[in-house]
Amino acid sequence: SQSQPEQEDTPITRFQRYLRIKTAHPNPDYASAVSFFTSEVHSIGLKTLTLEFSPGKPLLLVTWPGSDPSLPSILLNSHLDSVPAEPSKWLHPPFSATRTSDGKIYARGSQDDKCIAIQYLEAIRNLRMKRKFQPLRTVHISYVPDEEIGGFDGAAKFAASKEFQDLNIGFMLDEGQASTTDEFRVFYADRSPWHLIIKAVGMPGHGSRMYDNSAMENLMKSMETISRFRENQFDLVKAKVAANSEVISVNPVYLKAGTPSPTGFVMNMQPSEAEAGLDVRLPPTADPDLLRKRIADEWAPATRNMTYQISEKGPIRDYMGRPLMTLTNESNPWWSVFKQAIIAAGGKLSRPEILASTTDARYMRQMGIPTLGFSPMINTPILLHEHNEYLKDSVFLKGIEVYESIISSLSSFKGGSVEASTQVQ
Numbered sequence: 342s343q344s345q346p347e348q349e350d351t352p353i354t355r356f357q358r359y360l361r362i363k364t365a366h367p368n369p370d371y372a373s374a375v376s377f378f379t380s381e382v383h384s385i386g387l388k389t390l391t392l393e394f395s396p397g398k399p400l401l402l403v404t405w406p407g408s409d410p411s412l413p414s415i416l417l418n419s420h421l422d423s424v425p426a427e428p429s430k431w432l433h434p435p436f437s438a439t440r441t442s443d444g445k446i447y448a449r450g451s452q453d454d455k456c457i458a459i460q461y462l463e464a465i466r467n468l469r470m471k472r473k474f475q476p477l478r479t480v481h482i483s484y485v486p487d488e489e490i491g492g493f494d495g496a497a498k499f500a501a502s503k504e505f506q507d508l509n510i511g512f513m514l515d516e517g518q519a520s521t522t523d524e525f526r527v528f529y530a531d532r533s534p535w536h537l538i539i540k541a542v543g544m545p546g547h548g549s550r551m552y553d554n555s556a557m558e559n560l561m562k563s564m565e566t567i568s569r570f571r572e573n574q575f576d577l578v579k580a581k582v583a584a585n586s587e588v589i590s591v592n593p594v595y596l597k598a599g600t601p602s603p604t605g606f607v608m609n610m611q612p613s614e615a616e617a618g619l620d621v622r623l624p625p626t627a628d629p630d631l632l633r634k635r636i637a638d639e640w641a642p643a644t645r646n647m648t649y650q651i652s653e654k655g656p657i658r659d660y661m662g663r664p665l666m667t668l669t670n671e672s673n674p675w676w677s678v679f680k681q682a683i684i685a686a687g688g689k690l691s692r693p694e695i696l697a698s699t700t701d702a703r704y705m706r707q708m709g710i711p712t713l714g715f716s717p718m719i720n721t722p723i724l725l726h727e728h729n730e731y732l733k734d735s736v737f738l739k740g741i742e743v744y745e746s747i748i749s750s751l752s753s754f755k756g757g758s759v760e761a762s763t764q765v766q
């Protein structure tokens with residue numbers, strides 16, 4: 342064909358344009374992303390509102406008013422930011438959004454989660470402009486900053502705000518994860534993230550000496566203990582006793598030790614301090630107190646002069662002390678509407694799962710709002726945070742159709758008395 346795809350204005354090229362905006366940390370270009378969405382939203386005749394709970398960190402709210410604004414609304418959430426990428430290790434530059442001849446669109450954020458940001462809007466565009474669909478309930482989209490660094494200046498402040506309360510949200514969708522089979526995955530809970538730092542101290546000494554209680558020895562002993570715990574948890578997964586997301590994961594993400602020299606490190610000196618950083622994730626079913634005790638007694642024991650610091654990145658329980666889980670049975674009418682909408686779009690849904698990672702959904706679940714994690718990507722490898730993250734064009738386009746079905750169903754749901762019983766478990 343004579344067409345020049347890059348100059349067209351289609352759902353795919355709009356996806357590519359968004360992927361090219363560098364919203365990766367540590368310096369996400371939120372301003373460009375917000376101005377991109379603002380003009381897209383205005384082009385379909387809807388209004389936007391920019392909120393700024395923290396300077397330089399805008400949150401864009403899109404509203405499609407329903408015919409009965411007194412009914413609780415629907416919120417579709419997507420984070421604007423991405424994790425960094427190492428360009429030299431990619432097949433195609435991570436902000437090029439290169440589309441290969443077999444339809445793969447390579448970009449950081451193509452799966453996590455810029456796809457859903459565009460799909461929400463394209464689905465609304467089709468429903469509104471082509472199908473002249475009129476929602477009964479108001480539909481909102483929120484484009485939020487800082488999810489990848491904990492969401493404290495984004496979704497956390499948003500969920501706690503008066504503006505959020507005024508939206509009167511009855512049900513929410515947030516990101517999920519790709520499915521390697523032909524069944525869509527859906528998530529009713531997240532794991533809670535802890536950042537754990539353990540520190541060891543000891544006498545420095547000559548690199549040739551063997552002596553007890555060096556900082557390195559103390560840290561290495563802890564790492565061995567942690568590795569055993571990690572293997573036990575992993576064995577449960579390998580034996581298929583539990584899913585990856587149903588156990589406690591602990592993974593070292595940095596190690597820091599050594600006496601620096603101009604050419605690297607002093608090699609004949611055992612250092613007096615050593616430190617490790619670990620990413621820990623707890624499923625909502627795990628007892629956080631037991632893990633705290635294990636860390637104090639075994640992973641960083643004071644008897645070996647070790648200290649530790651746990652930072653819990655967001656809520657693990659709701660205000661009543663209950664685990665943050667959205668019901669996925671017939672007692673939650675939103676669940677039934679969602680499930681039917683997937684089937685109506687010709688899709689299959691696998692058994693609801695806990696998400697192995699963590700999303701902004703936890704802040705909304707904490708407010709008692711039933712929230713499901715969902716990203717319509719089937720027959721797709723799970724590439725979030727990896728090199729060569731990509732999404733196939735055909736999968737992306739099918740996702741728009743799926744959201745048309747979901748958004749039209751949810752926004753038409755009449756609810757009634759049954760809605761009042763919809764609670765987070």
Ligand SMILES: [Zn+2]
Binds near residue numbers: 453454516
């Ligand atoms: Zn994400």
Ligand SMILES: [Zn+2]
Binds near residue numbers: 725
């Ligand atoms: Zn992510």
